[in-house]
Amino acid sequence: MLLRATAEISFNSIVITDKQHNIVYANPAFCRMTGYSLDELRGQNPRILQGPLTDPQVIEKLRHGLEDRGFFSGSTINYRKNGKPYLLEWTITEISDDADEPRFFLSVQKDITQLDAEQTTGNLFAKAIDAAYDGIFITDAEGLIEFANQGFEIITGYTPAEVIGHTPSILKSGKHDEAFYERLWRYLHEGLPFRAMVINRHKDGREIHCQQTITAVKRANGTISHYVSIIKDMTDRVFDELKLREQASHDAMTGLLNRRGGELELEVSLIQCEETSSTYCIVMADIDNFKAVNDTYGHPRGDEIIKAVADILIENTRKSDKCIRWGGEEFIVLLPFCDMDRATRIAENIRTDLAAMTFEEIGGVTLSLGVTDYTSDDTPKTILERVDHLLYQSKRTGKNRVSSEQIA
Structure with missing residues (x-):
């Protein structure tokens, strides 16, 4: 029994x-x-x-x-x-x-x-992974590399033997800040795939621009056992695109971003603000009575003024700020990690620097400016409408002034 x-x-x-x-x-x-x-x-x-x-x-x-x-x-x-x-x-x-x-x-x-079926498929997958042109490497839950394929060696210059037992920081270029890596690990710890353009460093020291995807592999109980990373070398494409983007997104006369490039920068900036909860301000400036200058003294004189304004914007802003030629005589400055007091001071400095200049035949030229800051419910449309309203408030109240408004 x-x-x-x-x-x-x-x-x-x-x-x-x-x-x-x-x-x-x-x-x-x-x-x-x-x-x-x-x-x-x-x-x-x-x-x-x-x-x-x-x-x-x-x-x-x-x-x-x-x-x-x-x-x-x-x-x-x-x-x-x-x-x-x-x-x-x-x-x-x-x-x-x-x-x-x-x-x-x-x-x-x-x-x-x-x-x-699993063994047969597993063998097939193993061969396919190793033969893949894209770089594939696998780390354990602590981030130590356990596997790297031939594509990884082609892209990075490192053989599998040189990286197994090391962390992916061997590829670190120093081009990404702590916020980038905090976001990366936040995604991975939550079991979400992380996708980004990552600047890695080749074994020979040069930078390689990679489209990278990192995915967590979970055990049956839901805990993470490994991370699988796939890297695609986009370096040549990135440089080609940068050249085209430079031509397509920058104003030929001033070297500033053009309106199209500025719209993209503004959209990206607002997304970053939402993710980091950081301060962010925008300045809009317009040359006063510019049509009269062009009509009276001609377009070459008008171009001199536009170039001078562009130079003043660059001199008064940081490398991380974005200066945009928004229209004919209209400009925008995007100021990330900047509060209203500082943004208003920058706008005043821009205004006074132009007002202090004298142009041949024309004499003095002034700017009217508006300044506002980002709120959590802002879109590119809403923040642009608000700063445009402030600019024209400066125009209506006498020109050659700065109108600012902080949104609580």
């Missing part, structure tokens, strides 16, 4: 046949595997499970094994009741009576279809 109870709860499939090889018992696991009930199986020969893909050589080996040694072990394809094939691994052992004559045959079986 104990042996039967054990067979009933066994994970493996168990079937017992008599000496004529007719089934006398099959446990629940065997019935689930084959799709037959015990009543349907009892009295049948296991040949009912064979079909076109069943290997006859394996069946012949089975017959000789039982005749010669009373034992068999092997694998082949059998068929379920519904006709679907499955890959079977099984052993058969002879059970003899007191006269040492075969009385029963005990067979323990296992459906290895999925395991075989």
Whole structure:
């Protein structure tokens, strides 16, 4: 009774046949595997499970094994009741009576279809990963590299042997700030894929621009076991795009960003503000009475003034600030990590620097300016409308002045 109870709860499939090889018992696991009930199986020969893909050589080996040694072990394809094939691994052992004559045959079986598929697929994936042109490397949960493919060596110059056991910081270029890496680890710790353009450093010291994706691999219990990184070398494309972008996004006369480039910068800046909750201000400036200057003194004189304003904007701003020629005589300055007091001082300095200049034939020229700051619900449209309103408030109230408004 104990042996039967054990067979009933066994994970493996168990079937017992008599000496004529007719089934006398099959446990629940065997019935689930084959799709037959015990009543349907009892009295049948296991040949009912064979079909076109069943290997006859394996069946012949089975017959000789039982005749010669009373034992068999092997694998082949059998068929379920519904006709679907499955890959079977099984052993058969002879059970003899007191006269040492075969009385029963005990067979323990296992459906290895999925395991075989996983192993076959796993081998295929391993070969495909290693042959991939993109760089692929895998780290453990602590960030130590356990695997790197040939593509990784082609892109970075490092052989797998040189990086295994190290962290990916071996590729660090120093071009990304702490906020970048904080965002990266926040995504990964939350189990989210991280995608970004990353500037890495090649083994020979040059910078390589990579489109990189990092994905967490989780165990069955939800904890992270590994991270898989895929890097695509975009260096040539990046430099080509930078040249085209420089031409497409910058004003030919002043070298400042043009309106198209400025719109993109503003959109990106507002997204960064939302992510970092940082201060951010925008200044809009317009040359007073510029149409009259052009009409009276000609466009070459007008161009001199525009260039002078561009120079003043650059002189009064940081490298991280963005100066834009927004229209004919209209300019915008984007000031990240800048509060209203500082932004208003910058606007005043721009105004006074231009007002202090004297242009041949024309004399003095002035600017009207508006200044506002970013709020959490701002869009490019709303912040531009607000700063434009402040600019024209300066125009209406006498020109050559700065109007500012802090939004609580």
